[in-house]
Amino acid sequence: MKKFSYSALVVALLLPATAVLAQQKMGDMKPMDSAMKPSAESKVTHKATGVVKKVDSKTGVVTLAHEAVNSMNWPPMTMGFMVNDKMLLDKLPVGKKVNFEFMQDAKGYVFTSVQ
Numbered sequence: 001m002k003k004f005s006y007s008a009l010v011v012a013l014l015l016p017a018t019a020v021l022a023q024q025k026m027g028d029m030k031p032m033d034s035a036m037k038p039s040a041e042s043k044v045t046h047k048a049t050g051v052v053k054k055v056d057s058k059t060g061v062v063t064l065a066h067e068a069v070n071s072m073n074w075p076p077m078t079m080g081f082m083v084n085d086k087m088l089l090d091k092l093p094v095g096k097k098v099n100f101e102f103m104q105d106a107k108g109y110v111f112t113s114v115q
Helices: 002-027 032-036 086-091
Strands: 046-056 061-066 077-083 097-105 108-114
Touching: 077 086, 086 108
Parallel strands: 077 108
Antiparallel strands: 046 061, 046 097, 061 077, 097 108
């Protein structure tokens, strides 16, 4: 019974110290809303190659199965990119392999040019 009492006392004494340490570490963190906003570095244009899988002219989104994007440290994947310049959509027939450029803005990844 004494072992249990000593163990309970030790735990009771250590809990407040653990909470104080956790609060100190949390104070060092950046606010989450600023961490989610793209930084000046994210305004960089990235180059990639991919195959057009879908073009949605209503929403202005093109879906591409792209190869690895080294500048973003991305593996190959299929994803949608917003297209601000709707004239680019005409250059993106489904099934075509394209070299393209994109950048990140506050809304997501934006397709900027195609070759």
